[in-house]
Amino acid sequence: MIRLILLTATIAALIGMIFFALATVRLKNLNYGLLTFLWSFIFALLGSGIGFFLGWLWYKWTLKTDQSFSNPNLSGLSQGMMAGYLITVWLFCVQTGTILGGIWGGVCGLKYYQTRSKRT
Numbered sequence: 001m002i003r004l005i006l007l008t009a010t011i012a013a014l015i016g017m018i019f020f021a022l023a024t025v026r027l028k029n030l031n032y033g034l035l036t037f038l039w040s041f042i043f044a045l046l047g048s049g050i051g052f053f054l055g056w057l058w059y060k061w062t063l064k065t066d067q068s069f070s071n072p073n074l075s076g077l078s079q080g081m082m083a084g085y086l087i088t089v090w091l092f093c094v095q096t097g098t099i100l101g102g103i104w105g106g107v108c109g110l111k112y113y114q115t116r117s118k119r120t
Helices: 002-027 030-065 076-119
Strands: none
Touching: 002 030, 002 076, 030 076
16 A cells, blocks of 8 residues: 555656646746646645545445355455456556546646736
């Protein structure tokens, strides 16, 4: 679980740094670049939370509806492969939420500060 949190924070920070560089170059303002980084980072963490929740719901729904998970005659290898499949999909939901949230936050931050810099 600690590795998942560290990986998610690292991906969020990397996406935020891309938008920091983009905002600093396009808007020619370091403060707007830092604020865009914060938008991207916060939205990425919110997206990972949403992805975690959706992955957890899917995990619980799959355990209840799929009959093969309640079959006691399966070998240990089969059960391990099914558990790996469930965890892989769950992690995919978390990382997809992180990436999409970071991109969405960065784009929103860029648009907001671009219109704000035109006003002043």
